[in-house]
Amino acid sequence: MNILEKIVARKKEEIAIAKAQISKEALCRSAAFARKPLSFREFLLAPDRTGIIAEFKRRSPSKGLINGTAGVADVTRAYNASGASALSVLTDTDFFGGTAKDLIAAREANDIPVLRKDFMIDPYQVYEARAMGADMILLIAAILNPAEIESLSNLAKELDLNVLLEVHNLEELERSLVGSIDAVGVNNRNLADFSVDIRTSFDLVNHIPNDYLKVSESAISAPETIGELRAAGFQGFLIGENFMKTADPGAAARDFMGQL
Ligand SMILES: O=P(O)(O)OC[C@@H](O)[C@@H](O)c1c[nH]c2ccccc12
Numbered sequence: 001m002n003i004l005e006k007i008v009a010r011k012k013e014e015i016a017i018a019k020a021q022i023s024k025e026a027l028c029r030s031a032a033f034a035r036k037p038l039s040f041r042e043f044l045l046a047p048d049r050t051g052i053i054a055e056f057k058r059r060s061p062s063k064g065l066i067n068g069t070a071g072v073a074d075v076t077r078a079y080n081a082s083g084a085s086a087l088s089v090l091t092d093t094d095f096f097g098g099t100a101k102d103l104i105a106a107r108e109a110n111d112i113p114v115l116r117k118d119f120m121i122d123p124y125q126v127y128e129a130r131a132m133g134a135d136m137i138l139l140i141a142a143i144l145n146p147a148e149i150e151s152l153s154n155l156a157k158e159l160d161l162n163v164l165l166e167v168h169n170l171e172e173l174e175r176s177l178v179g180s181i182d183a184v185g186v187n188n189r190n191l192a193d194f195s196v197d198i199r200t201s202f203d204l205v206n207h208i209p210n211d212y213l214k215v216s217e218s219a220i221s222a223p224e225t226i227g228e229l230r231a232a233g234f235q236g237f238l239i240g241e242n243f244m245k246t247a248d249p250g251a252a253a254r255d256f257m258g259q260l
Pocket residue numbers: 055057117118140166187217218219220238239240241242
């Protein structure tokens with residue numbers, strides 16, 4: 001099993017446990033359901049924002065521990081104050097050290113869109129995302145077939161959530177543009193073997209129809225790269241480790257965005 005297969009196998013167990021503990025109907029009664037999710041497009045294209053989707057990530061299977069001390073409310077507030085267009089919060093615990101509580105804390109501390117960064121394979125997780133106060137979900141083409149992408153993204157739309165579809169190659173892109181997708185993210189990291197190559201973004205951008213927002217994800221560490229990606233047609237830039245690996249991720253984000 002590669003890492004992605006291991007994550008999905010564990011995710012299935014977690015979902016079964018979660019469903020036994022709290023029903024879908026109970027999720028729908030949570031306070032966050034009364035709140036209207038924010039528009040990702042509006043914030044990503046706002047002239048006073050940078051297009052950066054700044055991520056809170058404690059650890060990852062590829063890097064191990066990235067930051068064991070930073071607090072989610074402080075860091076996400078600093079990301080927001082520095083000009084991030086949106087926040088990405090890992091909610092996977094076993095592999096990324098995140099929790100639903102992290103997302104809830106980021107939501108309470110901020111009024112910009114929050115992406116639930118997790119491995120979505122079941123409609124139940126879409127309800128969970130909304131119940132946490134997320135504005136957007138991630139659908140990873142590498143672990144979903146077109147019928148699954150269509151049903152999960154259509155459910156997300158019914159719940160007023162934005163959808164970011166993540167692809168890593170042309171084959172995934174061409175088979176996955178189905179259902180209600182707002183944005184396409186090109187992941188420069190291959191989740192099956194962790195190799196990274198920013199050229200993945202430049203190679204795929206012109207294959208993404210212009211009605212979708214275009215996001216470049218992972219392995220971005222230099223402010224100059226943002227200009228190059230923007231010139232190639234990207235409007236969004238997902239950055240985690242470059243901020244989180246420092247003692248003060250908020251300060252690192254402020255410094256980075258100050259150079260744009
Ligand atoms: O930390 P980086 O290299 O800046 O990458 C951020 C983000 O793109 C990455 O965490 C990510 C992209 N797609 C994912 C899917 C699941 C978990 C994590 C991810």
